Amino acid sequence: MGLSRRAFLERVGKAGGYGALYVTMQGMGLLATPKAYAAPNLPAGSGKGVKVAVLGAGVAGLVAAYELRKAGYEVTVLEARQRPGGRAWSVRGGDRIQQIGRPDQTVDWESGRHHYFNAGPARIPQTHRAILSYCRDLGVPLEVMVNGNRMAKLDFGGKVVTNGQATNDTRGAFAELLSKAISRGSLDQELTPADKQALLGYLGFYGDLNPERMYAGSVRSTFKDPPGGYLHPPSSGEPLRLKDMMQSRFWGASLIFEEISEMQATMLQPVGGMDRISYALYEQVKPAVKFGAEVKEIRRRGKGVRIAYVDAGGAQRLDADYAIVTIPVPVLRKITADFSPAVQKALANTQYHEGTKVAWQTRRFWEQDDFQYGGLGWTEEPSELVWYPSGGFGEKTGILVGAYSIGFSGPENPRKFAAMSFDERFAVSRRVIEKFHPGRGRELGKPVTVAWDQTPYSEGVAVSWEEAQRTTDYATLCRPDGPFFFAGEHLSYINAWQEGAALSSHEAIKLLQARVSAA
Known part of the structure; x- marks a missing residue:
């Protein structure tokens, strides 16, 4: 009996983590392909006299307010x-970090344009x-965000190597295996003699095989002796062997990460922190936004x-013709609301991921000592990532x-890491950085940590749809519920991204405009 598609995807996720699952779903056509972008462009004045309450001033709420106000709607944003x-939260020196059930943290960092920590989204794909x-x-000025760096380290199976060595030694091992299969006639039914010779030639170049079509290491992977002046030619180091790589999980998210459509090696980031986008939107709608306004009830009132x-x-109330609800579901379902039974059921069934980060202020030893600029270091430990800055x-x-634990290296890691005490998280993070940069773990100082399931008014990093x-449930929340419209990253096929939040907001706006036009 064959595997169901769902069972197959579950096995892929357990074996290779989030990254392997993402690429598999992409290949099966289960993820959306980016299309040409067009803003809603509502007719000027079309919302005159119509009041809209926008609940939440995240990216979805700010985009909704921005677009609706341009069309003349009377908008009030409650945050x-x-x-x-x-x-989309950037932390800086002097900020206070609140976590549910945990002690508050005060950020004691020096000031500076690049002294910030993106506790939430931290990169923008070109798509x-x-x-x-x-x-x-x-x-909003942008700069390059270095997402992939072959100099960054991998830590799997008790062995630390560079991403470049793992990638190129894997490529060489696979090229050698395929060359052997072709030479032994295993693919004669699929290839003509001319095709075989052409493919063998390409594999020799692709995998950097020797004349015997064996992979014996490559200077693409690692140097035993680096190139120098005069009589100092380069030589390659000892390659990783296929059996070692199979045991180490090197073939998880780390080696295919940059092949994911939204994880290019070169991405973008706002200069000075990801929250620069939110603040730019906020400046456009500032008169409409009320901060410190905690929603307690969402009611129908006539139409x-x-x-x-x-x-x-104290207690306040806001009457409007419509509401666009962008509050994250774990928080929304705790609020008394006159939603339909179908919507209440959909909210009850919606689950969110854990996601936890740790950040340190320190000397930039990865650049000054190791000449590594940007990129991601990967580990199988619960902290999962070391994310090097791309600015400054x-x-x-x-x-x-x-640390950025969200399930890339293993589905069990986010929950395990989030459950740790602050000191336990810091210890794991320091240990991994010490593996990557021996002797430098002791230089790390002034750590802070954010777990999104423990963050007030969020209580999760992103939705987790089956x-x-x-x-x-998803389809239910995409439809208006009387005067209520819903938006947020959870109502898109680009979950956990600001893009998904913005595009879902556009869809809600179009539905609201259609309702107003038909009235």
């Missing part, structure tokens, strides 16, 4: 936090045209809505993200 952006268009239109909330002045090259100190839910 429980004292800042815009939601999960995310909506977010990039808002950056362009609102004057419209009544929102009860609490702010510094040449500065003396910087902010190093010493495939079957896309036609049930």
